[in-house]
Amino acid sequence: MLDAPIEIEDPHTPAELGTIRGEIVFHDVSFRYPDRILVESLARPLTNLVQDSEAAESARERSTEALRNLSLRIEPGMLVALVGPSGAGKTTITNLINRLYDPSEGFITIDGVDLRAMSLEQLHAAIGVVSQDPHLFHDTILRNLQYASENATYPEIVQAAQAAQIHSLIESLPDKYDTIVGERGYRLSGGEKQRLSIARVFLKKPSIVILDEATSALDSANEALIQAAIDRVLFHRTSIVIAHRLSTILRADKIVVVDHGEIREEGTHDELLEMNGLYRNLYETQFSLETTDEVAAPVTGE
Ligand SMILES: Nc1ncnc2c1ncn2[C@@H]1O[C@H](COP(=O)(O)OP(=O)(O)O)[C@@H](O)[C@H]1O
Ligand SMILES: [Mg+2]
Incomplete structure (x- = not known):
């Protein structure tokens, strides 16, 4: 359950931004799409979890990163x-x-x-x-x-x-x-x-x-x-x-x-x-x- 993909959530106290200039910076970003097996396992009974987490582990090993150590600066x-x-x-x-x-x-x-x-x-x-x-x-x-x-x-x-x-x-x-x-x-x-x-x-x-x-x-x-x-x-x-x-x-x-x-x-x-x-x-x-x-x-x- 702890490994489940994190939901995209609003921060409790969002930063106050004025007019956005539009500078975008990627700081050493890596990204892996959430495993489908793991998401599905949340819908199944608890007894299957051990087995599923093993399956998820091997799925994760097989899946590759969609983005790897990506740094990019985009000026406004x-x-x-x-x-x-x-x-x-x-x-x-x-x-x-x-x-x-x-x-x-x-x-x-x-x-x-x-x-x-x-x-x-x-x-x-x-x-x-x-x-x-x-x-x-x-x-x-x-x-x-x-x-x-x-x-x-x-x-x-x-x-x-x-x-x-x-x-x-x-x-x-x-x-x-x-x-x-x-x-x-x-x-x-x-x-x-x-x-x-x-x-x-x-x-x-x-x-x-x-x-x-x-x-x-x-x-x-x-x-x-x-x-x-x-x-x-x-x-x-x-x-x-x-x-x-x-x-x-x-x-x-x-x-x-x-x-x-x-x-x-x-x-x-x-x-x-x-x-x-x-x-x-x-x-x-x-x-x-x-x-x-x-x-x-x-x-x-x-
Ligand atoms: N929703 C997704 N779930 C899992 N893997 C994905 C998903 N979308 C894309 N991918 C994988 O991420 C990698 C990058 O895909 P993508 O960003 O769509 O490439 P591009 O837009 O350059 O064609 C590919 O290996 C693709 O199979
Ligand atoms: Mg594309």
Whole structure:
């Protein structure tokens, strides 16, 4: 029972933070996902516990750390691109910033304050997440946007939708902002959902944005709209992007190359190319293919 995963809890007396500037620092962070066996064992009778704890022990030995001794400094307003092979630990890094889990070892600070000392409410208010598949309620578009900021006025909502390049689409629907979305309503495409998710971030106005870029290429019209919306939402905010687009990677203040739960390389595009290491390999096998596409697209499209 003592080994059970620790629940994410609010501190008894949360630290008083003013306006968050958005400096994020990982201090020698290691992380292991909670063992599934152990969680299940809590639901079973006490007599099974000895046996289960043995099973859990061996499961723990087999499981590897998702992050290992990771130290990283992100200055306020910086755009950091996380790159690396699938399973490297990129999503895990963002999950820890969001406090979906706490580090197994080490700690993470925002503006010098340990995440565990902040109230979850303040932490979540400081971070906006643009996901590829945002949760939408079976309700109107207006209600889905108001969810990000209950007190937002109608003009503020329209302004956010415009900045997120989704206003024109909404206006083209028969019921406009009163259109019901979700399972039985209007089905938004992946690109439309992502732009709605960006509109929510504009309404929420967090100092930190976490963006998981889509891996699959969208149609070029959608792609241009999303790129414009993303450019605006990242502006002047501390941004952590799980990046797949070369254009984003080139714009990053710092590129962090993650592999097997560790930071392997860190620097700008030019610095990393010069290292002739993992980044260069990723660039030559994955990212550079996009350049040819991006250069070719306008020519064929005109
Ligand atoms: N919920 C989870 N439970 C257990 N292991 C997980 C979970 N999520 C990810 N992992 C493991 O953690 C490692 C890092 O995964 P992830 O952060 O998703 O990588 P990336 O985003 O770079 O593809 C992988 O080995 C993955 O299998
Ligand atoms: Mg991932």
